Amino acid sequence: MTTLIAFIIIFGALVFFHEAGHFFFAKRAGILCREFAIGFGPKLISFKKNETQYTIRLLPIGGYVRMAGEDQEMLDLKPGQRVGLVLDKDDKVEKVVINGKERYPNIRLFEVDSADLEHRLVIKGYEEGEEELKTFSVSKEAVLVENQNETQIAPWDRQFASKSLGHRAMTIFAGPMMNFVLAIVIFTVLAAIQGIPVQDPVLGDLTKNGVANASGLHKGDKVISIDGSEISNWDDIVEVIQKHPGEELVFTVERHHKTMDISVTPSIEKDENNKEYGMIGVHSPVEKSPLKIATYGFEQTYHMTIKIFQMLGKLVTGQFSINMLSGPVGIYKSTEDVAQLGIAYLAQWAALLSINLGIMNLLPIPALDGGRLLFFAVEAVRGKPIDRQKEGMVHFIGFALLMLLMIIVTWNDIQRFFL
Numbered sequence: 001m002t003t004l005i006a007f008i009i010i011f012g013a014l015v016f017f018h019e020a021g022h023f024f025f026a027k028r029a030g031i032l033c034r035e036f037a038i039g040f041g042p043k044l045i046s047f048k049k050n051e052t053q054y055t056i057r058l059l060p061i062g063g064y065v066r067m068a069g070e071d072q073e074m075l076d077l078k079p080g081q082r083v084g085l086v087l088d089k090d091d092k093v094e095k096v097v098i099n100g101k102e103r104y105p106n107i108r109l110f111e112v113d114s115a116d117l118e119h120r121l122v123i124k125g126y127e128e129g130e131e132e133l134k135t136f137s138v139s140k141e142a143v144l145v146e147n148q149n150e151t152q153i154a155p156w157d158r159q160f161a162s163k164s165l166g167h168r169a170m171t172i173f174a175g176p177m178m179n180f181v182l183a184i185v186i187f188t189v190l191a192a193i194q195g196i197p198v199q200d201p202v203l204g205d206l207t208k209n210g211v212a213n214a215s216g217l218h219k220g221d222k223v224i225s226i227d228g229s230e231i232s233n234w235d236d237i238v239e240v241i242q243k244h245p246g247e248e249l250v251f252t253v254e255r256h257h258k259t260m261d262i263s264v265t266p267s268i269e270k271d272e273n274n275k276e277y278g279m280i281g282v283h284s285p286v287e288k289s290p291l292k293i294a295t296y297g298f299e300q301t302y303h304m305t306i307k308i309f310q311m312l313g314k315l316v317t318g319q320f321s322i323n324m325l326s327g328p329v330g331i332y333k334s335t336e337d338v339a340q341l342g343i344a345y346l347a348q349w350a351a352l353l354s355i356n357l358g359i360m361n362l363l364p365i366p367a368l369d370g371g372r373l374l375f376f377a378v379e380a381v382r383g384k385p386i387d388r389q390k391e392g393m394v395h396f397i398g399f400a401l402l403m404l405l406m407i408i409v410t411w412n413d414i415q416r417f418f419l
Contacts, residue, residue: 003336008060010335010350012038014179014357015063021178022065022171029167032068032158034151039063051141051152061328061406067171069159075144075151077115077123085110085123085136092139093123098146117142117153161388169376172369179358180301186351188297194344195286196296199233202285203253210281215264217282221253234284241266245278304355312359329410366398 015038026033032051039057046055077083077096084097084107101107109128116122121138140158143150156162160171197204201223206213223231226240227250240249245268250261266278331353338349362370372395379385 003332003339006339006346007332007335010346010353011060013182013350014354015039017178017182017354018175018357018361019063019065021174021176025167025171025174026065026067026160029163029171030158031160031163031171032152032154033065034068035064035066037064037066067160068154069161075117075153077112077117079113081112083110083112084108087136088139092137092142094139094142095150096123096138096142096144098144100145100148103148118156118159121155161385165376165380169373172372172376175369176358176361179354179361180305183301183304183351183354183358184297186297186347186354187300188293190344190347191293191296192288195288196292197234197284198287199235200285201231201233201237204283204285206283207281210279211264211267212280212282215280216262217251217253217264217280218255221251221255223251223253224259225252226250241280242277245269245276247278300351301355304352305359308356308359328406329414330412365402367395367402368398371395371398 019036019038023033023036034051035053035055037055037057039060040062041058044056044058046053048054084095084101084104085093086095086097086104086107088094095104097104097107101109110123111126111128112123113125113133115124117138121140122135123138124133124135126132127134138153140155141152143152160168163171203212203217203219203221203223206217206219223237225231226237229240231237231240245266248263248265251264252259252261264280266280269277269279271277335346335349338345361368362373364370364374375386375391385391
């Protein structure tokens with residue numbers, strides 16, 4: 001249950017910040033956002049505030065902000081269609097009622113001759129029992145009511161496609177950007193609370209039930225050598241311990257100006273690929289310089305970003321197998337392992353996942369944010385956008401391939417962890 005809660009919180013936070021980036025810059029550009037969704041599939045929770053429907057959906061594989069104009073607007077009124085009009089105090093149409101007209105006592109029954117709900121915002125037609133053609137102006141916030149559901153119209157200036165290339169690009173880029181911002185914030189908060197790890201070969205806090213504590217090592221011990229091999233920094237200590245799981249090691253340490261030898265046998269742990277490594281339950285030494293804390297989040301995010309790109313390079317060159325990728329099941333299992341180490345490690349894991357999500361979304365792959373940004377780049381060079389139907393088809397194919405990849409990766413995760 002703890003793992004499930006941790007997974008839901010982490011997943012929810014990553015998707016929320018990502019979609020909040022899209023949402024904030026879309027609203028800032030004046031785009032009508034019809035829905036802000038966490039997850040896909042059937043709705044679990046839904047409520048409406050102002051002009052946006054906020055939903056949590058069943059399948060935890062992402063989220064989206066549905067912006068007016070991204071898909072073909074379906075709010076058309078056909079000639080000859082009989083509707084009901086509800087007018088505001090300025091005699092502008094504020095509601096167009098498709099059915100259920102009896103619920104509105106002041107409704108004006110109307111047969112549509114023509115309607116433009118995007119540009120001119122007018123409806124022309126005939127009121128019931130009259131032969132004179134009338135024209136009504138439509139409010140920019142007017143809604144169509146069908147089966148008691150209200151859908152706000154989207155005038156052209158509220159649609160995604162009407163905005164400048166810069167506004168559209170920023171709206172799309174803002175999602176991945178917020179994932180990097182989230183990672184920076186997490187690393188900075190952790191540094192402020194715990195301090196910043198330093199490279200001195202000195203032992204920091206020891207876990208209560210760890211091998212180091214049981215073997216007689218103390219916080220503050222300076223490691224001079226391990227099994228005769230000289231130690232110059234913290235990374236040397238980590239490297240030796242991880243390479244010798246279950247093997248007795250002799251730590252030569254300096255404590256209170258005295259040198260002593262202590263035997264330590266690292267416990268045997270396994271990573272997500274079932275590879276063994278050693279661990280003794282000791283943290284690196286830390287410092288709490290305000291200046292370094294202020295920059296630590298940026299530095300860690302940068303270093304993690306570089307490492308992820310290096311892994312992507314190995315995938316492209318064939319040094320990294322697709323079987324080593326993880327989907328939702330693999331991430332859940334890793335979250336379970338990390339959760340056992342404590343809240344600090346879980347927060348670092350969340351920051352790493354956030355960076356990974358940001359990078360993956362920036363890859364120039366159709367259906368992802370990076371694919372859309374690539375189309376914007378082509379538009380900037382051509383001086384005009386690519387045909388929307390052709391672009392939509394490319395994104396659809398890309399999305400289908402991504403779903404296929406996710407199925408393959410998820411099946412690999414299930415085989416690796418449960419079969």
